[in-house]
Amino acid sequence: MLSKMFTAIVLVCVTACSPQPREEARQLTLYAASTETRLFASPIGFEFPEGVSLEQMFDRESGTLLIAAEASAVSRAVSVIPPPSEVAACAHVWRHVFVFYGADGAPLGALAYCMECGAVAVLGPEDPGVGLEQLLYDGAALDQIIETHGLIVEPEYAE
Numbered sequence: 001m002l003s004k005m006f007t008a009i010v011l012v013c014v015t016a017c018s019p020q021p022r023e024e025a026r027q028l029t030l031y032a033a034s035t036e037t038r039l040f041a042s043p044i045g046f047e048f049p050e051g052v053s054l055e056q057m058f059d060r061e062s063g064t065l066l067i068a069a070e071a072s073a074v075s076r077a078v079s080v081i082p083p084p085s086e087v088a089a090c091a092h093v094w095r096h097v098f099v100f101y102g103a104d105g106a107p108l109g110a111l112a113y114c115m116e117c118g119a120v121a122v123l124g125p126e127d128p129g130v131g132l133e134q135l136l137y138d139g140a141a142l143d144q145i146i147e148t149h150g151l152i153v154e155p156e157y158a159e
Contacts, residue, residue, distance in 0.1 A: 025079035025136050030126050031100035031108045037071035038063030038099050041151040045093035046112065048123060054107035058099050064149045066098075074098045074111060074145065077138040078120055080128050092119050092132070095153050096146055113142055116155070 031037075040046070040063045048057070066074065094112035102108050109124025120137045122128060128135070146152055 025081045027076070028078045028080060028122075028126070028128060030075045030078060030111060030122060031124075032075065033102060034071070034075070034100035034108050035103045036101045037066045037074055038101065039066060039145065039149060039151060040064075040097045040099065041146070041153050042095055043153040043156040045095045045155075046097055048094070048112070054099055054110055054123065058097070058107065058110075060099075060101065060105065060107075063099060064151060066145065066149075070145045070148075071100075073138070073141045075100070077141050078111065078122065079136040080130055081134050081136045092117065092121070093155065094121065095155065096142075096151065097123075098142075113137075113146075115143070115146075115152075 038058075038060065040058055046057070092114045093116060094114055096113040096115065098111045098113070100108045100110065107124075109122065109126050112121040112123060114120075118137070118139050119132045120135050120142075121132060122135070
């Protein structure tokens with residue numbers, strides 16, 4: 001009797017606690033018109049104040065130029081998923097920012113990346129307008145590009 005009851009409880013728990021199927025992720029291709037992508041890194045992180053343009057924030061020549069395959073991987077690294085039931089808490093310290101530039105050399109937009117929690121944020125006109133918890137990304141690809149260019153930074157925190 002106890003054996004059957006235990007089996008029934010386990011089945012209910014496994015069914016209730018198992019991840020439920022989610023809707024398909026919607027793949028984004030960010031800034032497809034860009035002609036170059038540059039990576040910027042900061043141990044204290046970047047802030048994006050209202051009214052300050054990417055051009056004002058990032059000196060194009062100081063960023064690390066990515067090769068075409070890396071730029072393509074960053075451009076395709078983000079998908080939008082339905083909102084989760086729980087959201088992880090993080091201050092989102094954007095220590096790495098990939099800036100996409102157009103043929104005229106002006107920034108088209110950017111992808112900010114928090115290595116602490118793995119969140120990404122799309123900056124500029126191609127922002128999909130969803131919460132950060134809905135952006136699924138290829139962290140392995142972003143981490144590999146950052147590591148390849150030696151731009152892993154040790155976090156610095158204000159005291």
